[in-house]
Amino acid sequence: MNRPDDTAYRADALIDEDIGEYLDRHRDKDMLRFITCGSVDDGKSTLIGRLLYDSRRVFADQLEALEADSKASGTRGAELDFALLVDGLAAEREQGITIDVAYRFFATEARKFIVADCPGHEQYTRNMVTGASTADAAVILIDARKGVLTQTRRHSFLCHRLGIRNMVLAVNKMDLVDFSQERFDAIEAEYRAFAEELGIERITAIPLAAVTGDNIATKSEAMDWWDGPTLIAHLETIPVRDQSSADAPFRLPVQWVNRPHQDFRGFAGQVAGGTVKPGDAVRILPSGTTTTVRAIPSFDGDRDSAEAGDSITLTLDDEVDCSRGDVIASADDPPQVADQFEATLVWMDAESLKPGRGYWLKLGTQTVTATIAEPKYEINVNTMAKLAATSLDLNAIGVVEVTTERRIVFEPYDTNPTLGGFVLIDKVSNQTVAAGMLHFALRRAQNVHWQATSVGREDHASLKNQTPRLLWFTGLSGSGKSTIANEVEKKLALMNRHTFLLDGDNVRHGLNKDLGFTETDRIENIRRIGEVAKLMTDAGLIVLTAFISPFRAERQMVRDMLPDGEFIEIFVDTPLEVAEQRDVKGLYKKAREGSLKNFTGIDSPYEEPQAPEIRVNTVDMTAEEAADYIVSRILPLK
Amino acid sequence: MTSRTHLDRLEAESIHILREVVAEAAKPVMLYSVGKDSAVMLHLARKAFHPAPPPFPLLHVDTTWKFRAMYELREKAAKDAGMELLVWQNPEAKERGINPFDHGPLHTDMWKTQGLKQALDHYGFDAAFGGARRDEEKSRAKERVVSFRSASHAWDPKAQRPELWNLYNLRKAKGESLRAFPLSNWTELDIWQYIMAENIEIVPLYLSQPRPTVERDGMLLMVDDERFPLRDGEEPQMRSIRFRTLGCYPLTGAVESEADTLEGVVREMLLTTTSERQGRAIDKDDSGAGMERKKVEGYF
Numbered sequence: 059m060n061r062p063d064d065t066a067y068r069a070d071a072l073i074d075e076d077i078g079e080y081l082d083r084h085r086d087k088d089m090l091r092f093i094t095c096g097s098v099d100d101g102k103s104t105l106i107g108r109l110l111y112d113s114r115r116v117f118a119d120q121l122e123a124l125e126a127d128s129k130a131s132g133t134r135g136a137e138l139d140f141a142l143l144v145d146g147l148a149a150e151r152e153q154g155i156t157i158d159v160a161y162r163f164f165a166t167e168a169r170k171f172i173v174a175d176c177p178g179h180e181q182y183t184r185n186m187v188t189g190a191s192t193a194d195a196a197v198i199l200i201d202a203r204k205g206v207l208t209q210t211r212r213h214s215f216l217c218h219r220l221g222i223r224n225m226v227l228a229v230n231k232m233d234l235v236d237f238s239q240e241r242f243d244a245i246e247a248e249y250r251a252f253a254e255e256l257g258i259e260r261i262t263a264i265p266l267a268a269v270t271g272d273n274i275a276t277k278s279e280a281m282d283w284w285d286g287p288t289l290i291a292h293l294e295t296i297p298v299r300d301q302s303s304a305d306a307p308f309r310l311p312v313q314w315v316n317r318p319h320q321d322f323r324g325f326a327g328q329v330a331g332g333t334v335k336p337g338d339a340v341r342i343l344p345s346g347t348t349t350t351v352r353a354i355p356s357f358d359g360d361r362d363s364a365e366a367g368d369s370i371t372l373t374l375d376d377e378v379d380c381s382r383g384d385v386i387a388s389a390d391d392p393p394q395v396a397d398q399f400e401a402t403l404v405w406m407d408a409e410s411l412k413p414g415r416g417y418w419l420k421l422g423t424q425t426v427t428a429t430i431a432e433p434k435y436e437i438n439v440n441t442m443a444k445l446a447a448t449s450l451d452l453n454a455i456g457v458v459e460v461t462t463e464r465r466i467v468f469e470p471y472d473t474n475p476t477l478g479g480f481v482l483i484d485k486v487s488n489q490t491v492a493a494g495m496l497h498f499a500l501r502r503a504q505n506v507h508w509q510a511t512s513v514g515r516e517d518h519a520s521l522k523n524q525t526p527r528l529l530w531f532t533g534l535s536g537s538g539k540s541t542i543a544n545e546v547e548k549k550l551a552l553m554n555r556h557t558f559l560l561d562g563d564n565v566r567h568g569l570n571k572d573l574g575f576t577e578t579d580r581i582e583n584i585r586r587i588g589e590v591a592k593l594m595t596d597a598g599l600i601v602l603t604a605f606i607s608p609f610r611a612e613r614q615m616v617r618d619m620l621p622d623g624e625f626i627e628i629f630v631d632t633p634l635e636v637a638e639q640r641d642v643k644g645l646y647k648k649a650r651e652g653s654l655k656n657f658t659g660i661d662s663p664y665e666e667p668q669a670p671e672i673r674v675n676t677v678d679m680t681a682e683e684a685a686d687y688i689v690s691r692i693l694p695l696k
Numbered sequence: 697m698t699s700r701t702h703l704d705r706l707e708a709e710s711i712h713i714l715r716e717v718v719a720e721a722a723k724p725v726m727l728y729s730v731g732k733d734s735a736v737m738l739h740l741a742r743k744a745f746h747p748a749p750p751p752f753p754l755l756h757v758d759t760t761w762k763f764r765a766m767y768e769l770r771e772k773a774a775k776d777a778g779m780e781l782l783v784w785q786n787p788e789a790k791e792r793g794i795n796p797f798d799h800g801p802l803h804t805d806m807w808k809t810q811g812l813k814q815a816l817d818h819y820g821f822d823a824a825f826g827g828a829r830r831d832e833e834k835s836r837a838k839e840r841v842v843s844f845r846s847a848s849h850a851w852d853p854k855a856q857r858p859e860l861w862n863l864y865n866l867r868k869a870k871g872e873s874l875r876a877f878p879l880s881n882w883t884e885l886d887i888w889q890y891i892m893a894e895n896i897e898i899v900p901l902y903l904s905q906p907r908p909t910v911e912r913d914g915m916l917l918m919v920d921d922e923r924f925p926l927r928d929g930e931e932p933q934m935r936s937i938r939f940r941t942l943g944c945y946p947l948t949g950a951v952e953s954e955a956d957t958l959e960g961v962v963r964e965m966l967l968t969t970t971s972e973r974q975g976r977a978i979d980k981d982d983s984g985a986g987m988e989r990k991k992v993e994g995y996f
């Protein structure tokens with residue numbers, strides 16, 4: 059194996075003779091983060107393996123292991139399979155593919171690099187997006203035999219949308235096309251045509267062969283027609299994504315309030331834009347309060363200033379209200395505050411987007427409940443056409459409207475990725491289900507204020523001499539929810555408790571008569587019931603609801619609307635066979651015959667509560683007994 | 697405008713991670729192994745929360761077989777940082793007298809892997825900081841900064857949560873936990889340069905000194921205390937040695953070296969042809985997939 063000896067990578071002589079001088083030089087190096095991406099088997103991992111090998115990041119013991127591995131599970135017969143240096147998971151080595159991003163490190167004389175090797179498979183797009191989100195540049199690989207493929211387009215689009223402005227088109231496996239300049243030119247032309255449509259501006263194309271190292275660190279002899287840079291030489295010149303342009307306005311998302319004792323209150327966070335120094339006028343958002351920076355204390359003494367990217371602690375002149383999630387910003391150029399946005403969403407979960415469902419949205423240090431409307435459109439990554447869509451499935455990219463439950467501080471992603479990039483988290487599974495990039499606010503919320511009422515919810519409740527509760531009955535159709543809820547309400551009335559029962563009949567015919575039984579409508583149905591029930595508990599009532607409410611996420615959504623402890627989930631745990639046998643309303647029969655669609659338990663799922671406050675059934679007890687049991691569990695209610 | 701060096705960027709990133717976890721976890725803890733990476737991680741924590749002491753305890757999952765010098769620095773480091781130090785020794789391993797000489801891989805499994813799980817469950821910690829770096833090993837290179845663990849502490853490498861920008865998803869159900877790695881993006885060289893730049897105290901064993909050693913199974917072992925059973929014909933010899941990583945002394949191979957300054961150590965490190973983990977018996981017990989398997993089982 060030929061390995062370049064006189065590379066840009068390491069000055070062994072200097073290390074040997076004057077380590078101090080070497081370290082001084084190394085210390086001042088900057089750092090470029092880049093990814094390799096593109097279609098399956100284009101040679102991304104091989105390229106990184108080769109880079110590591112050439113830069114002597116592969117040690118003798120690892121090389122020995124690589125030789126053994128290459129024989130055992132390599133794709134190259136007796137030769138070294140450099141991809142095995144990078145594909146570190148057992149499953150990857152078995153299948154010869156990359157599943158998750160690998161982060162690897164190397165340095166040249168000029169620069170330090172962190173490279174994220176991304177998987178090419180569409181199935182693992184979320185892992186590719188993970189790698190791309192922190193990159194300054196992207197190396198997009200192409201197999202010279204195959205040219206531009208769907209995944210090449212998908213990854214280019216995602217990189218561009220994530221704000222990567224420097225693309226390197228690495229036309230790989232040139233050895234398999236006789237190092238043909240014609241072939242290279244044709245691929246470059248094809249890619250540029252597509253990239254232009256996307257608005258990608260900076261592209262450098264380089265022909266190479268990852269397995270042999272041609273044009274990676276040393277100029278290829280087989281391609282003497284190429285007079286451009288090697289890959290490494292080019293990577294050394296790419297500018298680092300500049301977060302700290304001096305004229306950007308100051309932003310500090312507050313991560314944590316530091317309060318070791320009475321006399322110190324510091325606001326800790328990583329500067330997300332601009333610069334700051336003591337004496338600067340700042341505004342705290344979303345409240346809008348203004349004050350002045352007093353000092354920037356640190357472990358090494360007070361600092362004179364700080365800039366984007368620095369993790370700092372600030373103290374302020376006034377005792378202002380400021381906590382995690384707030385943003386401290388330059389007073390005369392603050393970011394916006396809003397609760398409705400347009401955004402690009404990359405869906406990353408096997409369970410598709412449920413319009414109307416409440417997800418956690420995390421943006422900077424803010425976490426709020428957010429709902430997504432039906433997508434405006436989905437993007438076909440091959441043609442860039444806008445397709446109609448009612449949801450987004452795994453790996454789909456779409457443009458949507460996002461509504462947050464309260465106002466958040468934001469900036470468009472293209473202006474400030476820290477205040478414009480967000481993730482969505484499923485409230486039940488806790489999975490990260492989507493990545494999003496905010497475009498703009500659809501409606502500014504500045505002028506919407508809560509009407510402060512002078513008779514509060516405590517007053518309402520104490521006038522009624524009771525503690526408000528929401529008794530949420532859930533279970534299959536025919537499980538006995540309404541019957542038991544009715545019994546419970548009667549018993550409570552006898553005890554002079556003020557109650558109200560919300561049931562299918564008094565809700566479906568009025569408030570929700572515009573809703574059907576599709577998944578989206580069911581979610582909206584529960585949301586409205588939750589909101590109404592919440593108002594009723596504000597009024598001091600004990601509210602009972604009897605709805606199938608099949609989805610965990612919606613029950614969780616209602617739970618989150620109420621103060622802790624007020625939501626009591628009661629699972630009427632009657633087995634499907636029993637409910638179906640009873641079939642009081644003849645609905646199961648219709649559903650089985652197929653004349654009734656989306657029926658819970660038959661062709662629509664019921665997600666059982668995992669930890670209901672109360673569990674009853676109507677097999678081992680009568681409705682009356684169940685009601686007694688429930689009442690005994692919720693008393694005293696005062 | 698001053699531009700920041702790679703060490704500045706790494707420091708800021710690590711501090712951000714430390715603060716995020718503290719802000720969102722219910723009961724965080726820092727795993728402190730007394731090695732150079734732990735030393736850097738602890739130093740970063742002191743910076744992150746200054747002037748308050750880091751708002752979590754240090755946890756040392758002890759095997760009773762660490763180098764004596766490590767035990768000494770452990771107490772001092774915790775005291776200097778103003779932090780509580782918790783030490784956990786797996787009671788079952790203790791009772792059964794599990795040791796590296798007689799029990800091989802079982803030693804690591806019982807004291808470290810099981811010990812760690814016991815300690816986390818015992819105290820109810822829901823997030824644990826670890827000083828692992830991605831450049832250490834192939835499967836580490838694949839792990840997220842914030843890594844999700846099931847209620848049985850298992851890592852599922854094929855179903856990691858996406859992790860975008862610097863947004864960490866710290867949500868989990870009761871019983872589940874998180875491991876957070878603030879040093880994910882640091883290399884061995886970064887660690888040394890930072891130790892030099894910040895004057896961080898490390899265990900003297902990293903620097904060369906004449907020490908009593910025996911050569912066994914191709915490794916140079918240090919005879920750190922009288923529990924070391926000498927085999928027939930073995931006679932401890934004084935050699936100038938130092939360590940690239942520190943673990944249980946009977947399992948950690950030394951290198952012969954004249955480097956008695958940090959600069960000297962870095963110089964040798966850059967000129968060496970073997971990797972850092974090479975001196976550790978633990979990673980070699982089966983080919984390549986050793987570390988991944990241990991992590992799946994709950995090893996840090």
Ligand SMILES: Nc1nc2c(ncn2[C@@H]2O[C@H](COP(=O)(O)OP(=O)(O)OP(=O)(O)O)[C@@H](O)[C@H]2O)c(=O)[nH]1
Pocket residue numbers: 096097098099100101102103104105133134139141154155156157176177178179230231232233234266267268269270
């Ligand atoms: N002839 C030739 N083969 C190559 C070259 N680069 C990579 N290969 C081979 O192409 C195959 C796929 O390489 P990988 O590096 O695993 O591809 P990848 O792009 O990382 O694949 P995924 O990560 O699974 O998407 C392997 O058999 C490589 O040895 C090259 O320059 N020339």
Ligand SMILES: [Mg+2]
Pocket residue numbers: 102103104141145155156175176177178
């Ligand atoms: Mg790969």
